[in-house]
Amino acid sequence: MGIVFNSEKRVFKLDSANASYLCGVADEEGFLGHIYFGKKVPDTDLTYLLRINEPPFVPSQNNRERLSFYDTFPMEYPTAGIGDYRESCLRIRTKSGHEVCHLLYESHEIRQGKEALPGLPATFGTQEECSTLKITMADKAAGLKVILSYTVFEKLDVIARSVKIVNASDDDITLTRALSVCLELDGTDYDILSLHGSWSRERRIQRHAVRLGTYSTGSVRGESSHQEHPFLAVTSKDATEDMGEVYGLNFVYSGNFTAQVQGTQFDNTRVTMGIHPDHFSWLLTPGQEFQTPEVIMVYSCEGIGGMTRTFHDLYRNHLIRSPYKNKKRPILINNWEATYFDFNTEKLLSIAKEASKLGIEMLVMDDGWFGKRNLDNCALGDWTVNEEKLPGGLKRLVDEVNKLGMKFGIWFEPEMISPDSDLYRAHPDWAIQVPGKTPTMGREQYVLDFSRREILDYVYESVAKVLRSANIEYVKWDMNRSLSDLGSFGLSPERQSEFSHRYVLGLYEIQERLIQEFPNLLLENCSGGGARFDAGMLFYSPQIWCSDNMDAVERLTIQQGTAMVYPLSAMGAHVSDCPNHVVGRNTPFETRGYVALAGTFGYELDVTKISEEDRDLIPEQVAMYHKYNDLVRTGDYYRIAGYGENHLYDAYMVVAKDKKEALVTYIQVLARPNYHSRRIRLKGLSENLNYRIEETGQILSGSTLMNAGIQIENLQGDFKGKLIHVLAE
Numbered sequence: 001m002g003i004v005f006n007s008e009k010r011v012f013k014l015d016s017a018n019a020s021y022l023c024g025v026a027d028e029e030g031f032l033g034h035i036y037f038g039k040k041v042p043d044t045d046l047t048y049l050l051r052i053n054e055p056p057f058v059p060s061q062n063n064r065e066r067l068s069f070y071d072t073f074p075m076e077y078p079t080a081g082i083g084d085y086r087e088s089c090l091r092i093r094t095k096s097g098h099e100v101c102h103l104l105y106e107s108h109e110i111r112q113g114k115e116a117l118p119g120l121p122a123t124f125g126t127q128e129e130c131s132t133l134k135i136t137m138a139d140k141a142a143g144l145k146v147i148l149s150y151t152v153f154e155k156l157d158v159i160a161r162s163v164k165i166v167n168a169s170d171d172d173i174t175l176t177r178a179l180s181v182c183l184e185l186d187g188t189d190y191d192i193l194s195l196h197g198s199w200s201r202e203r204r205i206q207r208h209a210v211r212l213g214t215y216s217t218g219s220v221r222g223e224s225s226h227q228e229h230p231f232l233a234v235t236s237k238d239a240t241e242d243m244g245e246v247y248g249l250n251f252v253y254s255g256n257f258t259a260q261v262q263g264t265q266f267d268n269t270r271v272t273m274g275i276h277p278d279h280f281s282w283l284l285t286p287g288q289e290f291q292t293p294e295v296i297m298v299y300s301c302e303g304i305g306g307m308t309r310t311f312h313d314l315y316r317n318h319l320i321r322s323p324y325k326n327k328k329r330p331i332l333i334n335n336w337e338a339t340y341f342d343f344n345t346e347k348l349l350s351i352a353k354e355a356s357k358l359g360i361e362m363l364v365m366d367d368g369w370f371g372k373r374n375l376d377n378c379a380l381g382d383w384t385v386n387e388e389k390l391p392g393g394l395k396r397l398v399d400e401v402n403k404l405g406m407k408f409g410i411w412f413e414p415e416m417i418s419p420d421s422d423l424y425r426a427h428p429d430w431a432i433q434v435p436g437k438t439p440t441m442g443r444e445q446y447v448l449d450f451s452r453r454e455i456l457d458y459v460y461e462s463v464a465k466v467l468r469s470a471n472i473e474y475v476k477w478d479m480n481r482s483l484s485d486l487g488s489f490g491l492s493p494e495r496q497s498e499f500s501h502r503y504v505l506g507l508y509e510i511q512e513r514l515i516q517e518f519p520n521l522l523l524e525n526c527s528g529g530g531a532r533f534d535a536g537m538l539f540y541s542p543q544i545w546c547s548d549n550m551d552a553v554e555r556l557t558i559q560q561g562t563a564m565v566y567p568l569s570a571m572g573a574h575v576s577d578c579p580n581h582v583v584g585r586n587t588p589f590e591t592r593g594y595v596a597l598a599g600t601f602g603y604e605l606d607v608t609k610i611s612e613e614d615r616d617l618i619p620e621q622v623a624m625y626h627k628y629n630d631l632v633r634t635g636d637y638y639r640i641a642g643y644g645e646n647h648l649y650d651a652y653m654v655v656a657k658d659k660k661e662a663l664v665t666y667i668q669v670l671a672r673p674n675y676h677s678r679r680i681r682l683k684g685l686s687e688n689l690n691y692r693i694e695e696t697g698q699i700l701s702g703s704t705l706m707n708a709g710i711q712i713e714n715l716q717g718d719f720k721g722k723l724i725h726v727l728a729e
C-alpha cells in the first residue's frame with residue numbers, strides 16, 4: 001500500500017518508487033496543511049514542518065493572530081474569504097451572498113485502486129497499481145463538504161488529484177472558483193517551465209524564474225488552446241534534462257484553465273491549477289455535487305527528462321484507452337494540403353491508387369466532402385455527402401479504396417455550424433449566442449451549443465449515420481475556432497456561467513458515445529492544428545493532430561514542446577509537400593520523413609504530383625516506419641539537444657524499455673562553416689551492454705556511447721538529417 005496514515009500525528013503519507021507526499025492535520029481545529037512533496041523519505045512524522053509546536057503559530061496557541069496564521073500556513077486546499085490572501089482554490093457564494101469558506105478536516109478513507117470520474121477523462125489503474133486517499137473537509141456553517149482525492153501510482157512517481165464539492169446544506173450554494181490542486185513548496189528558488197504558442201507555432205517551451213507575485217497562464221477560449229497550455233512545471237534552479245528536481249503539473253481537461261505560481265511574502269511558492277474562474281460559476285442545489293477534473297502531479301529527481309518519461313508511461317498505460325494504443329497505426333495519406341476543397345471521387349482514388357503502390361495504408365478524406373462545402377464559408381452542420389463531388393456516395397468511394405487494400409478515414413468538425421447551412425437555417429438558436437447580439441464569427445462559423453441535450457443527440461446521430469454507412473475506420477475530429485458570445489437558450493440565468501464547463505462535458509459525452517458505438521474506430525482529435533492537444537482528449541483518442549505546420553524545421557520545436565509531456569505515440573505527424581504551405585521553406589524529403597517518424601507518421605500531399613525522386617523515397621520511409629515504430633511508440637524518450645535552444649541542430653532518441661535497442665534522430669538545421677563533426681552523447685542506454693551502431697558496424701559500450709559520445713559528420717547543408725540505430729550485442 002502506497003498510502004499510510006499516522007493516526008497519532010494525523011499525517012497522511014503517499015509513497016511511490018522515488019517520491020513521498022505528506023500532508024497532515026494541524027491543530028485541534030483541523031486545518032489541513034501541506035508538509036512535503038519530493039524525494040522519498042522514510043519518516044511519517046514530519047509535522048515539525050507545519051510549525052505546529054512553534055508557538056505562537058497555530059490559532060489554539062495564539063488566536064489573537066489567527067489572521068497571520070491563515071496567510072502563512074501551507075494550506076492543502078486554500079479557500080477564499082478567511083484571511084489567506086494568497087491565490088485560493090475555492091470560492092463560494094451562499095444564498096445570503098457571502099463568499100467566506102472555511103474548511104476543516106472531518107474524516108478520510110484509504111482504498112486500493114482508483115474510481116472513474118463521472119463524465120470526465122481521468123487516469124485509471126488496477127488495485128495493484130495505485131491506491132487512493134480521500135480526505136473529507138467541511139465548512140459546517142455553510143453546509144459544504146469538500147472531498148480531496150489523491151491517487152498515488154506506486155511505480156510512477158505520480159499523484160493524481162481531484163476534488164468533489166458537495167452541497168450538504170438546505171440552501172443553494174454557488175461555486176465561483178473550484179480549482180483542482182494547490183501545491184505549496186518551500187522557498188522561491190525555482191524556475192517555471194510552461195508551454196506557449198499560436199496557430200502553427202504550438203507549445204514552445206518557456207523557462208523563467210519564480211518571482212514574488214503571481215505568474216499566471218491560462219485559457220478562456222473554451223479549449224485548452226494554441227496560445228497557452230494546461231501544463232506547468234516548477235523546477236530547481238539547476239534542473240536540466242538529466243538532473244535536478246522537477247514538479248510537473250498537467251490538467252486532464254480540454255477547456256478553460258488557469259495555472260498559477262505565486263512567490264509569497266515569506267518566500268514560499270504556491271502553485272494552483274484548475275478550471276479558469278473566468279466564465280465559471282456552478283450552482284449547487286441542496287444535495288448536488290461538483291466534480292473538478294483531475295491534475296496529474298509528477299515528481300522527478302532526474303530532471304525534465306525524468307518528468308517527461310513518467311508522463312509518457314502514465315499516459316500510455318493509464319490514460320489512453322483506445323485499442324490502438326499498443327498498436328502500430330496505419331500509415332495514412334490525407335488530402336487536405338493535396339487538394340484543399342477541390343476534389344472528387346476520381347481525384348481521391350488516383351491519390352489512393354498511387355499511395356497503395358507505395359505502401360501507404362489508409363486514405364483520409366479531409367474537409368469538403370459534405371453539403372455544398374467548396375470553401376470554408378458554409379455547410380458545417382450539414383453532414384450529408386456532396387454527391388456532385390462523390391457520385392455514388394461514400395460507400396462507393398470507400399469500397400473502391402478498400403479494394404486497393406487500404407483503409408478509409410474521414411474528417412468532421414461536429415462542434416460547428418456555418419451561418420450558411422441548412423442546419424442554421426432550421427435552428428438558428430443552436431449556435432452559441434447572447435439574445436439580441438450578433439455572435440462573432442471565426443472562419444465564418446459559429447459554435448454549436450454542446451450544453452443542450454437535443455443538439456448533442458442530433459450531432460451524434462449525424463456523425464454516427466455517416467460512420468454506419470460505409471467501412472470507415474478512422475475519424476479526424478476537428479474544431480476550428482475558439483468560443484465566444486457565451487450564452488445558451490438551454491440554461492437559466494443563474495446557470496449561464498456554467499456554459500463553458502458544460503460545453504466541455506458535452507464534448508466528452510459525445511466522444512465517449514462515439515467510441516462506445518465504434519470501439520475499433522481510430523479517432524484523432526484536432527483543433528486548427530494543435531489547439532486541443534491535451535491530456536483530456538487522450539482519454540478519447542490515442543492520437544491528436546499536433547500542428548497544421550508540417551515544415552520539418554518548425555516541427556522540431558513544436559514536437560519538442562509537445563513531447564515534453566505527451567508520448568510520441570500520440571503525436572500526429574505527417575510528411576507534406578514543399579515549399580511548405582505555412583512557411584514556404586524547402587527541406588529535403590528525407591528530413592521530413594525523419595521528423596514525422598517521431599509521431600504517428602503519414603503523408604499529406606498529392607502523391608501523384610510530387611517529383612519522382614521524392615515519390616521513390618516513400619517505400620523506404622514506409623519501411624523505416626515499420627522497422628522503428630514499435631520502438632518509437634513504446635520506448636523511453638530522451639532529449640539530447642534542442643534546435644530551439646542551440647539554433648543549429650536537434651537531437652533526440654528513443655530507447656527500448658529493455659535497453660537493447662535505441663534510435664537517435666539528428667537534424668542539422670543550419671550548416672555551419674568550417675567544422676568537421678559534432679559530438680553528441682547518447683542517453684538512457686545500459687552502461688554494461690555493448691552496442692553495435694547499425695550504419696557503421698562499430699561496437700561500443702553503453703558507457704562509452706553515453707559518456708564519450710559519437711561523432712556526427714558535417715551533413716553538408718541546411719536541414720539535413722540522419723538516423724542512428726544502435727542494437728545491443
Ligand code: GLA
Pocket residue numbers: 336366367376411478480526527528529530545547548
Ligand atoms: C484545420 C485542420 C487541418 C484541416 C483543416 C480543414 O485547420 O487542422 O488539418 O483539416 O482544418 O478545414
